[in-house]
Amino acid sequence: MVNSGAPYLARNRSFSDVWLIIPVYNEAPVVAGVVTEALRTFPNVVCVDDGSRDGSAESVASTRAHLVRHPVNLGQGAAIQTGLRYALSQPGAERFVTFDADGQHRVEDVVTMLAVARARNADVVLGSRFLRPGGERLDVPWTKRLVLRTAAALSPTARRLRLSDAHNGLRLFNRAAAARVNITMNGMAHASEITGFLARSDLRVIESPVSIRYTDYSRAKGQSLMNGVNILFDLSMNREKG
C-alpha cells in the first residue's frame, strides 16, 4: 500500500482540489487520449457528453474520468454549465478549469494558470493565445487571428477587462467565481456571456498565456466566421429579462 500509494498521493496533494470540466460533443477519435493525458496530472476530470452520436461517451467511460451525459444535444455552453454544477457539488473542489475535448489545450498551460492565480491572487484566469511574446505568429493561423482580434476589439466587455483574447476556451475559476457563473446561452455565445458576466462582476480577472495546438482535427472542427453571426444575434436578443 505504501509504495503504490506514494506517487498517487504526491500527485494528489497539489491538484486534488482542481476539477477539469471537458464538454464533449462527437469527439470519439480523440477524447479518450485527451482525457487520459489530463488525468496524468489532474485526478479530477468530469466529461459532459452533450448527446454525442459517435460513441464519445463510451470512450470517456473507458477512462477514469467522471461522466455526465446530456440526454439530448444542448450546446457547448450548456455542457460547461452542467460540468460546473457537477464539479461544484464534489467535496473538496476549489478550482475549476474549462478544457476542450479536441486536444487543442495543453495540460501544462493549466498548471501555469493555477500558479498564476495563486501568485496574483486572481478569482478567474482566462487563457490568451496572444500574450506570449512572439507566440502569436507561431501558433495562430492569421485568418483566425484577425477574427479573434476583431472580436476582442469590438466587444465592450473584453475591452473593459482589457482582454487580448475574448474567446479562449481555457478558463480557470475559483469556487466563488464558479458558483456565480450562470450560462444561459447554450450555443457558442457562452464565451461572450462569460466575459460579459466577469466584466460586470467585482471578480479579479487576469489573463495567462496559453498556446493552442491547431491540429488538422481541431481545425476541421473549429468555429467558422459565419457562426459569429449566430453569436451576435443570440447575444443581442439576450437583453430581455426572464
Next chain:
Amino acid sequence: MLIQFILISAVVVLLAVFMRSWNTTRTRAWKRIAFLGFCFVNAYAVLRPGDTTRAAHLLGVGRGTDLVLYLLVVGVTALALNTYLRFRAMERRLTELARDAALRTAHRPEPERPLAAVEGERSQ
C-alpha cells in the same frame, strides 16, 4: 406620410416591448387583445372591402390591398419575434430538465484503490 410613421413606430414599439417583457401578464393580455382586434378587422374588411380603401386613402396609401399588406408585414414580424422568444424560453426549460437528468445519472469512476488491497482480494 402618416402610414410610414405608424408602421415604423409600430415596429419600434414591438421590438422594445418584446425585448423587455415579452411574457409578462400585461404583454400576454395585449397580445390577446391584438389577436381579437385582428380577427375583427379581418371580418370587417371581408364584409365591407370598400372601407379598407377609404381607410387607406385616409392614411396616405393608394389601395386598400396595400394597407392590408403593410399591416400584415408588421403582424408577421411580431409573430416571428414572439415565436423566437417562446422557443428560447422552452429551450431554457429543456436545458434545466436535461441537466437535472444528466446530473442524477452521473457516472463516477471506481475509487482508485491501492495495489495491496487489490492483491489481497485476489489471494482470497
